[in-house]
Amino acid sequence: MPKNKVVSLNKLKVACKNCGLAKLCLPLGLDSGDIDQLDAIVQRNRPLHRGSHIFQTGDVFHSLYVVKTGTIKTYTQCPNGSEQVVGFHLPGEVVGLDGIECDKHLCSAKALETTAVCEVPFARLEELTSAIPGLQHQLFRLMSREITKETSLMVLLGKSTAEERLAAFLLSLSVRFHNRGFSPVEFNLSMSRQEIGSYLGLALETVSRLFTHFQDEKTLLVDRKHIEILNMDQLYNLLSNQTTCLDRLRVPN
Amino acid sequence: MPKNKVVSLNKLKVACKNCGLAKLCLPLGLDSGDIDQLDAIVQRNRPLHRGSHIFQTGDVFHSLYVVKTGTIKTYTQCPNGSEQVVGFHLPGEVVGLDGIECDKHLCSAKALETTAVCEVPFARLEELTSAIPGLQHQLFRLMSREITKETSLMVLLGKSTAEERLAAFLLSLSVRFHNRGFSPVEFNLSMSRQEIGSYLGLALETVSRLFTHFQDEKTLLVDRKHIEILNMDQLYNLLSNQTTCLDRLRVPN
DNA sequence: GCCGAGTATTGATCTGGATCAGGTTTCGCG
DNA sequence: CGCGAAACCTGATCCAGATCAATACTCGGC
Incomplete structure (x- = not known):
């Protein structure tokens, strides 16, 4: 075309x-x-x-x-x-x-x-x-x-569990997509599990398992690279005892 | 006075x-x-x-x-x-x-x-x-x-072992002291084990054990907050399969 | 439309370092 | 100088997540 x-x-x-x-x-x-x-x-x-x-x-x-x-x-x-x-x-x-x-x-x-x-x-x-x-x-x-x-x-990598890291990563993407005029709850990942793992200091297997886990919990709907956030609050809760970065992650309503 | x-x-x-x-x-x-x-x-x-x-x-x-x-x-x-x-x-x-x-x-x-x-x-x-x-x-x-x-x-926190983190920390201090006209092999830590651990994403107990370990290996001489580096190469070796930051850590001769 | 290499999932096992618990040293301060 | 609170060290236990392994899926290229 x-x-x-x-x-x-x-x-x-x-x-x-x-x-x-x-x-x-x-x-x-x-x-x-x-x-x-x-x-x-x-x-x-x-x-x-x-x-x-x-x-x-x-x-x-x-x-x-x-x-x-x-x-x-x-x-x-x-x-x-x-x-x-x-x-x-x-x-x-x-x-x-x-x-x-x-x-x-x-x-x-x-x-x-x-x-x-x-x-x-x-x-x-x-x-x-x-x-x-x-x-x-x-x-x-x-x-x-x-x-x-x-x-x-750095704080995330130094202190947090695997679950918290992936939650923070997804929320960060969500906010950034939202700021760019895209949906904050539905988007495509352009990176592989391997790359997400490398960025978050996790093994790719752990990333994969966490996606499955979030899906089981009805927090996410995952279809390969396509992500839908079903329960945003659940993700925020995972970061509730995290440091200050939270306010900057929150999607303004 | x-x-x-x-x-x-x-x-x-x-x-x-x-x-x-x-x-x-x-x-x-x-x-x-x-x-x-x-x-x-x-x-x-x-x-x-x-x-x-x-x-x-x-x-x-x-x-x-x-x-x-x-x-x-x-x-x-x-x-x-x-x-x-x-x-x-x-x-x-x-x-x-x-x-x-x-x-x-x-x-x-x-x-x-x-x-x-x-x-x-x-x-x-x-x-x-x-x-x-x-x-x-x-x-x-x-x-x-x-x-x-x-x-x-970030790379250090994402990928490295406790030993590598402490080695990198000590080398970073060593280089910075050297650049400021102080000895690169003998200095005082102004922070506690707790604070070092927090910075490096480790428990304070781990930091303490590592100091003992480095002392046993004759890599360091540790007396409370006073550190003497006995075997600089040993510390560098620990970081040899680390990313690029190495050249910036090396003390110029 | 099929092949093959990359990518992802899932399971089983292992381990580095956290956590818990105790005791010791150091040091600021009255 | 002695008291109490930090800071530090060391040992025992445990677990999150790495690693190893095997299988399944996807998709680009011919």
Whole structure:
């Protein structure tokens, strides 16, 4: 269906000011003129196929990337070959912040499905952030958010049971889908059980068993990668004696 | 000894350009004039006593804090009362970056010993970073470093054994002390076994047993809070099948 | 439409580290 | 200096989740 293709390509080229993700992204809080300036430095390349990389460990850092559609997984490689997932990035989320410190990427980023990203050359972004205080502030905010997100995950990995980890993971996805205009109770996982396990510090068998368990309890309806949350409160209850991150996980009504 | 007190107070008031920590801190890469501008907004208050807070969860965010001497612990409180340590901050390290995102601190920061900090009001810092590109870049770098540090810890908490975690913790301290001009093989821990355990996702009993174990193996010499590393290679070997963070843990010779 | 490799489920067993429990050392403080 | 509360160490037990193993499903490619 070539017509379909053209439509989706046009969507990819949408300017920041017309982009539905703008309120989650760098333009948040900017006026129209400032957004145009930002827009001028953003590069919108063709979508990545499933499995292809944005960058790999050791690559020279020169840009940040914002997911536009699809999902990006970031991961590191252990000397013994096994990989460790360090993040899943949904539309509107920034990838590549790890590279700023030493001008080299310290992890790899690959597409879990067909994925479009906006590339933001960092040197040019820094010029703009100097000139546009609101943009600078927003970038600081995004980086701060990254820090707090990772802190929450650290706490989760340090203290929680397998059940709590998976509940937190599903709620995090639910909230993020909701913020992006999708259903918070029904969605598709773009990652494998293996990858979820790696991210949560669990064996893939444990993840699989937990899905079965949640299904038995009527908390979830699981059909392979398709998830339906039947009992949201049940998931929240599992996190009720968890740390502060909870408020940020709650779907606003 | 009042004379001693005066001397140490004077030390605390040292300007950024005369501060031994400048190369680890915000002034890195700035010229003398720029440092003076930064210096002008830094507030140097009296040292904190052991146990007193810089800020607590929920406090309004208005400043970043750089540790000058001593140690700061950041932590969150679980609903059930138990606390979870999320970081230990040595001289030259920044505390409070978590607060930028929502103008509120999401964790608490308390002194583990008598500790001096430089307070940097964030609104004024943002004005300066707009005007001084090098300062802006350095702040981005510090935030990026915070992100990669937390990523490493996540990987550690997700995948490693208790022995590997403690080895990584000790090596991290060793490198950081070394970078600050102290011995990388002999130092005092300012935190309790309990706090180390909380940070590493282990029970305090496990931490205690591991210290004994490392001592039996002649890897460490432990006398309460005093640690001497007898066999550095042994510690590195424990992390040899760990992810990339290793190079950043290695003490340069 | 079928084949084969990846992916997921389910069961059986094993173990690292949590938890519980006791005793000892350290240290702040009156 | 001595008292009490922390902090620490050590031993015994237990269990959540890893690991091993076997089977079932799915889906992309020819």
